[in-house]
Amino acid sequence: MQAIEVQDLRKTFQIQKSRGGLTGALKDLFARQYNEVAAVNDITFSIPQGEICGYIGENGAGKSTTIKMLTGILVPTSGQIKVNGYVPYQEREKFVQGIGVVFGQRSQLWWDIGVIESFQLLRKVYQVSEADYKKRLDELVERLQLQDLLSRPVRKLSLGQRMRCELVAALLHNPSIIFLDEPTIGLDIVVKSEIREFLKDLNRTQGTTILLTTHDLQDIEALCSRVIMLDAGNVIYDGGLDDLKTRWGKGKEVRFQFGKAVTASQLQAWTASLPVQWTQEGELVATALVTADTAVSDVLTAVLSQVEILDIQISETSTDEIVRQIYSSGSAEKPEVKIHV
Numbered sequence: 001m002q003a004i005e006v007q008d009l010r011k012t013f014q015i016q017k018s019r020g021g022l023t024g025a026l027k028d029l030f031a032r033q034y035n036e037v038a039a040v041n042d043i044t045f046s047i048p049q050g051e052i053c054g055y056i057g058e059n060g061a062g063k064s065t066t067i068k069m070l071t072g073i074l075v076p077t078s079g080q081i082k083v084n085g086y087v088p089y090q091e092r093e094k095f096v097q098g099i100g101v102v103f104g105q106r107s108q109l110w111w112d113i114g115v116i117e118s119f120q121l122l123r124k125v126y127q128v129s130e131a132d133y134k135k136r137l138d139e140l141v142e143r144l145q146l147q148d149l150l151s152r153p154v155r156k157l158s159l160g161q162r163m164r165c166e167l168v169a170a171l172l173h174n175p176s177i178i179f180l181d182e183p184t185i186g187l188d189i190v191v192k193s194e195i196r197e198f199l200k201d202l203n204r205t206q207g208t209t210i211l212l213t214t215h216d217l218q219d220i221e222a223l224c225s226r227v228i229m230l231d232a233g234n235v236i237y238d239g240g241l242d243d244l245k246t247r248w249g250k251g252k253e254v255r256f257q258f259g260k261a262v263t264a265s266q267l268q269a270w271t272a273s274l275p276v277q278w279t280q281e282g283e284l285v286a287t288a289l290v291t292a293d294t295a296v297s298d299v300l301t302a303v304l305s306q307v308e309i310l311d312i313q314i315s316e317t318s319t320d321e322i323v324r325q326i327y328s329s330g331s332a333e334k335p336e337v338k339i340h341v
């Protein structure tokens with residue numbers, strides 16, 4: 001079953017145009033003019049129950065606008081949305097029982113009251129029975145180590161402590177889908193990895209569907225098998241992270257330090273049957289650029305059988321680098337092959 005189904009979804013905003021100068025400002029007062037901006041531009045995708053999907057894009061790409069439409073906060077300009085079988089902005093009361101939302105930049109907890117009181121209020125909002133609430137709260141508090149925080153007012157929590165409480169707040173009513181908008185923003189590496197582990201467990205043990213918006217690609221690498229990439233309101237990639245790396249990664253770089261001098265023509269000859277491009281730094285050091293679909297072990301075997309090697313370093317294009325290149329080109333179409341024999 002599809003947890004989320006989006007068809008030709010569009011959201012446009014009217015943005016007021018400003019005319020220059022004093023006369024322009026006066027005219028603006030009496031006759032406002034507007035530009036229309038398509039924040040989300042006829043996008044289509046679906047996410048099956050139980051999947052963790054990353055939703056990424058540059059600032060202003062349209063991620064939050066999509067999440068707001070999927071959670072019923074904004075009404076689409078056109079197109080269809082079904083989340084858990086409901087149209088989010090039409091069937092709000094039933095719809096919210098099945099979803100949880102965490103906005104990293106905003107809190108759903110009451111600032112001045114104790115965390116536990118916020119949880120109790122949310123229990124009433126979501127109409128969770130006392131017994132279910134207690135069972136769920138105990139599990140979550142234990143798993144996220146919140147025992148000492150429950151009586152503190154939210155304003156006295158650190159960001160990491162607050163984010164752990166936000167997750168509990170979003171999960172008290174046991175939703176089958178959670179939307180996370182930048183859940184690890186501003187957190188240190190220890191809390192980030194605790195939250196990632198928690199989300200992985202949640203997905204594995206309860207089959208919770210997770211749609212995750214983040215600028216931290218390590219969140220995506222740790223959690224998501226699939227990633228949807230937006231650019232200027234359009235989906236420019238929808239598929240596996242591995243596939244993206246294979247398509248866009250420049251491959252691996254293998255840097256050799258040799259025990260004796262080698263020439264460029266020797267290097268070419270030893271790896272003639274492999275798609276490898278060599279660059280030399282003097283006679284004793286050379287780097288082989290190996291395409292993503294070639295096994296580095298084949299290159300190592302070819303070179304090791306010919307010359308003594310003192311040291312080897314292997315590196316590959318990082319996901320950050322790949323995504324940066326795609327953002328700057330505005331397309332995730334397969335780039336031309338960059339490495340030649």
Ligand SMILES: Nc1ncnc2c1ncn2[C@@H]1O[C@H](COP(=O)(O)OP(=O)(O)OP(=O)(O)O)[C@@H](O)[C@H]1O
Nearest residue numbers: 013014015039057058059060061062063064065066
């Ligand atoms: N209420 C609004 N009124 C007018 N324009 C808006 C409104 N909300 C968003 N936009 C515009 O829509 C576009 C998409 O914004 P959105 O917040 O969805 O992007 P985003 O991908 O979430 O960005 P970020 O990573 O910075 O949060 C931007 O050009 C933004 O200025």
